[in-house]
Amino acid sequence: MELLQYILQNLINAAERGSFYAVISIGYSMVYGVLMLFNFAHGDIFMVGAYIGFGIATLFIGIFAGLLPAPLIFLATVVTTMFLVSWVGVFVEVAGYRPLRNAPRASAAITGLMIGIIFETGVLILLGATRLSFPPLMKSVTYHVGGIYITNVKAMIIIISLLLMVALHAFIQKTKWGMAMRAMSYDFLAVPLMGVSINTIAPLTFAMGAGLASVAGILYGQAYPILDPYMGVIIGWKAFVAAILGGRGSIKGAAFAGYLLGFIEIFVATIFPSTLRDLIAYSIILIILSFKPRGFFGMEHSTKLRL
């Protein structure tokens, strides 16, 4: 019985951690699916999202606290932040990637790295080195159910992440933009022949990935309130690992592998000292990858990817 509780408790913790990885790694996969390149600025977009979320949350709490119910302030913060950070995604595509669309892959890859560095130092210069603390958007309550502890914050992180993924799935399956994204991932050269502009679909994809990452940033700020200009680096790399492990370009795979990463990290930490956690967790993932070098869900490509 105690063992079961212990396992359940860790499953919940793993789902929380996995939620961050899943939501962020989807952004890598979406962009890869559409443009066949990885946006290495994505981790830093997450960081920018957390900062902008912080700004909006602080502003909204300052204005509306006491006037509006907390969940509404929370919702308004999420929606406003998503909207603003989507434009950061658009900016990254238009200013960073578009000029290099026909350039060698390596150039496009370092573009992302450079934009990431610019974002990190930009935040550092704008806000100085003082560490800001994300204000709580809800009063933390701990529930005690059958020997398991769960806070409302944790539950919210897990549920909102799932909702985002369900909404994204619906968008990709049901709308014409989603259809165009799927078509891009199969044969991007044939897409313009359908009257679809790549210059519509590419920024939209970046915007959506950035919007998702920004919500992850807000949720992250609720779980770990201290903000740091470099907070996107490690989590960005880990989410990138999830995107590869899930299968390049596969959104389903990225989500799945994101959760898997969370589970491996948490369960390794229950057995080994926490200083060894990443060493062991990522060795395990390396081993998984050597058995599944294409990841779990490879994407379907056309066999003709040239004119």
Add this chain to the structure above:
Amino acid sequence: MQLRVEKLRVSYGNIKALHEISFSVKAGEILTIIGANGAGKSTTLRAISRMIPAHPESILEFEGKNLLKYSADKVVSALGISHVPEGRRIFGNLTVTENLILACFARKDKKQIARNKKWVFDLFNRLEERKKQLAGTLSGGEQQMLAVGRAYMSGRKIMLLDEPSMGLAPLLMLDMFKALKEINSQGTTILLVEQNARLALKFARRGYVIENGNLILEGPAEELLTNPDVKKAYLGA
């Protein structure tokens, strides 16, 4: 003239694929360009639909508009030029219906879209039977039908067709050309490039012969069919 091509030059890197070719297409006609492997047929169509850049001194005019000022998607959505590319290039991970709907991405005329879709399904019954199926699971012939149907949905002023007969059994091939006649009779101009010269010249009214990136002959289709050079080089007789 609906489409005017003058001194069209195209290169892939250092390789010159087209050296100053000129021709024109009248509204409503069926025109074919025949030629051997690597002669430059696909390149010609790709230049018109702006999939690849043409030399800036080339003249490409459609209904008086300079095509060089249009991007590939605008050629389709603003001018009504559709292109059935070499190798069909249908989206295998989308259903048949999704392929058709995607081709209307920039269109706003919902009623007309529904009418066009019904028309395509009437023309190619087999597509309607398979409309919920992933396009990648269709047979080669069905994929070709989808590629043509999809092009029809995307633009109906002129259709550029790149070897629609490729890989089709003779009977299916005839069906395909009947369907193309049907599309033409609705007012869509047809510019067909083919290696299968006999078939193309029987189908078209007028033809050009392309060789090594140059147009070397032009004439009514029945004249080209009896031209001794054409016979020797392209009709295997």
